[in-house]
Amino acid sequence: MRQGDLVVRNSYGGDVMFTLGPVVQGQALLKGLELRLLADAPLHDLRLADPEALQAALADENRRARRSIRQLDRFRRENGEQGMRRTGGETGYFEVPGKVLHLDGDPGYLRKSMALYKELRVPAEGYFVTESSMATALATLLPRTTPDIVVLTGHDSILKNSKGRDMQNLASYKNSRHFMDAVRVARGFDRNKDSLVIVAGACQSHFEAILSSGANFASSPGRVLIHALDPLVIAAKVAYTPSRSQVKITDVLSGTLSGLEGMGGIETRGCYRVGMPVVEWKELSETTETAGERVSKTADKRK
Template identity: 40%
Template sequence: MNYLRIGDLVARKSYDYDILFKVVDIVERPGRPSTIILKGVDLRIVADAPEEDLQKIPLNKLDEFHHSYSKKIDKLVKRILKERNQKYEGYGGLTRTIPEHIRGGIPFGRSGKVLHLDGDGEYLDVCLKTYKQLEIEAIGKQISESDQPRAITDLLREYAPDILVITGHDGLLRGYKDFTNVQNYRSSKYFIEAVKEARRYEPNMDDLVIFAGACQSHYEAILSAGANFASSPHRILAEWRV
């Protein structure tokens, strides 16, 4: 009998309760322990774990997880703003002050416009919040990974971005071990096609800078399709490094 339910908030004992997850599915297997499918609450990560490795997180402990994540984000934002300010000071560029909620009063130059396509609306909201902290003009669209190739050209025409982000969820399909076959990935083929469509619209890699892929994507094929940057080398799970 499972004591966990879909929607419960949990952390993994084997990882020292490092990430807050939400239970999004429970896979029942006759005669075998259930597998719990997890989705990160703050971090873009999908994982699975045996039920015995999971600990429910009470509501009065949620603030600790959110506070820890917010501290990491604020530290990253401040570092980015500081580095950007140093760069623009070197070029004598025009500057303006950062938002009041970021301490230090670090000025920086104006960035290009971002169009962000995301297969996951919850993580898109997190990204849009961070763009706002950095005062980067960004348009976000929640579009499933499989629909992104069909939608990309019209969106590029409508918004004329300088930077295009194409992301969502990805990874090797269960039971497949051939890293070189794009068909063995959940979403890589869609990211590749979306990048190709974007490059048909704007071939110049300086006029449209493309970031594409997700955790464990076939990043070599995404780069070959025309992305300037791709995730994820060595098929690692992307996470914040501070």
């Protein structure tokens, strides 16, 4: 076996497929193929994933993910049409969905997420930030990006040596404390849970603790593994729910791939608005003098 191979663990009955990472003294680092899971296992406990089983699993995973994405795209288009009727914009309208700031502790999952934000037309900025550094990063990024929605995700787990411990104890979790700290920083920036929506957590995260820190949505009520795209699904649904409406919790959670065991949340208003008339936006430059220095500001080009 070589780094990058797809493997399963014999001791777990081959239940999850992993990408094989570095091997140190016979212990291999593993990353879930589609689940936000980091694990390690002795090399002798691993075997290459069966090609047929792999193809079947990937096809099933792709079908489930594409179904969720189609639902989100249909939801976006329906809200746009409703917005046009509300504004009487038969001649056209423009959309202003919520803007996402996405911090991810996994660069591979971040790339997938950013590609899907683009496909779903959700304005988003994404940054690869380790879980332990998210609170510090937010202090700089929040005032610079001024998002409507913040997604904080990556990897988490119940630690091996926590068997028999109280699962309410944060010491039993790899990164839940870091997610809590980051949520508190974000909530300190904006205390209104409707003007700044926070989605936080990863696999097996301490749901209650993260939610009580100020998140609108968090993982994982059932301490289960969550799909890599579940936080994005919630963020996209919030981004395209009209600002006058509340996100339907059952709808948004049932749209995730891990369901109610994987994600939970509280009543939250959407961020989506429509406007009119439609005009052709052109790049605009303006210059101002500040302390004797010329500062050039360029407005965003919109279509």
